[in-house]
Amino acid sequence: MAVLSRLIQAPAAVRIGPGVATELPAILADQRISGSGKLAIAISEGSGLTLRERLSADLPADAGWFTVSRASLDSAVDLADRIRAAGTAFDTLVAIGGGKVIDAAKYAAARLGMPLVAVATNLAHDGICSPVATLENDAGTGSYGVPSPIGVVIDLDLVREAPVRYVRAGIGEALSNISALADWELSHRETGEPVDGLAAAMARTAAEAVLRHPGTVADEHFLAVLADALVLSGQAMTVAGTSRPGSGACHEINHAINQLYPKLAAQHGEQCGVGAVFATHLRGDRDRAAEMAETLTRHELPVTPGDLGLGIDQFVEAVTFAPHTRPGRFTILEHLDLSRGEIHDAVKDYVATYAR
Structure with missing residues (x-):
């Protein structure tokens, strides 16, 4: 049956x-x-x-x-x-x-x-x-x-x-679903990893709601949408039985930053937001990356490594180390398998594109 x-x-x-x-x-x-x-x-x-x-x-x-x-x-x-x-x-x-x-x-x-x-x-x-x-x-x-x-x-x-920074950080966390889902779909194409369509739909809906909303954290309606999005993102992971709907190269980069630079004052969501835009840029989806970067900028969130308090070489080190933080996870970083020199060039191009 x-x-x-x-x-x-x-x-x-x-x-x-x-x-x-x-x-x-x-x-x-x-x-x-x-x-x-x-x-x-x-x-x-x-x-x-x-x-x-x-x-x-x-x-x-x-x-x-x-x-x-x-x-x-x-x-x-x-x-x-x-x-x-x-x-x-x-x-x-x-x-x-x-x-x-x-x-x-x-x-x-x-x-x-x-x-x-x-x-x-x-x-x-x-x-x-x-x-x-x-x-x-x-x-x-x-x-x-x-x-x-x-x-x-x-x-x-x-x-x-709460300190406004702790609220804004959730915006970066929600937007990172966009990059995480692209990594999940990439893994499906390249390795055959299954994608849970319902979980993906929930995570994508959450991210798009935040991306498209014209309000700010001073707007109660926007806060409600952001809260809904974060709950929906967490529920997507429960449905999938994995953190895949909200965690890809963006979170690998975040984990690498935490391990390499533990005294950095940036918030989790701030780092994930930067990691998500960088991974999307690296993927070649420049229009999508620009859209995400514009949203982060509008909400006064970091976009470049410098906004996080990192130099280019430090961010290169984090991106190089990132795949080691989640062994077995396949993202754009594992797919491209760039050398340190190639990562350095990619980061310089990213900064030149999005620096304010």
């Missing part, structure tokens, strides 16, 4: 809008996510303490509050250990904060066998709803497969209070 449909894992609840963080208890109850109402809540050590003061009145009085110091494997394991040691029969872990808190909580929830509800306070990346936790480890940074959040809440009032 032919298989006529497939089951797709998706969050039981997704709520995006101003002030929705205060609706969290009702969301958990309505969707039957937390049967007992006993919540373990993870927050950051800094701004998370302020969030606790603001939100505690709207959350159960017997909730357990746990701080997260950093997005590292050790910190995530420690969070799980502290929740277990509390001796309370928590039935849901709620992560309130940015990507560092959410990623650490994702891993901790998986370790504890608990559902996770992600309450995002910025829009810096698509990990809000993805089945991946990106955590620092002894070797640098690793990506760990985890269950996707069972609930996603994005409070646009809290997002507006």
Whole structure:
């Protein structure tokens, strides 16, 4: 008998809008996510303490509050250990904060066998709803497969209070889907790697919505579209069972920059945005690259290595090293297999084309 449909894992609840963080208890109850109402809540050590003061009145009085110091494997394991040691029969872990808190909580929830509800306070990346936790480890940074959040809440009032750079970074993350999908299709043609059409459609829709929207991060409607796009991107990875819909040469370059220049102050989404435009330029799709670069420029995001704080030789080093960050992944970088000299020429051409 032919298989006529497939089951797709998706969050039981997704709520995006101003002030929705205060609706969290009702969301958990309505969707039957937390049967007992006993919540373990993870927050950051800094701004998370302020969030606790603001939100505690709207959350159960017997909730357990746990701080997260950093997005590292050790910190995530420690969070799980502290929740277990509390001796309370928590039935849901709620992560309130940015990507560092959410990623650490994702891993901790998986370790504890608990559902996770992600309450995002910025829009810096698509990990809000993805089945991946990106955590620092002894070797640098690793990506760990985890269950996707069972609930996603994005409070646009809290997002507006975040540093604007953390919001703009999500634009670069969303746009990088365009390059990632081109890499996935390239791999399909060259290596036979299968492409999940539904996941690709979701990721492409997310990127195009952000690319085409005329608004800015000061516009609530644009923030809602960006939030939708990041949730849809994360869900695309869940559908595909891989990060392929949103991760190609763009993210290889990002990982390389992180490993080679760990003190660089650029955001993940900023680096991915530059990596995506460069990879698209390298692919020969100059019109598409120019369109992406124009969008990044309009939103005051980096476009060239210099905008990130990198010299040409440093970026060449990152592009040269990039394929080593994801062994087995096939992108335009692996396909062209350029020498260091050829990469240097390509980067110089890119900078000459897009420097402001």
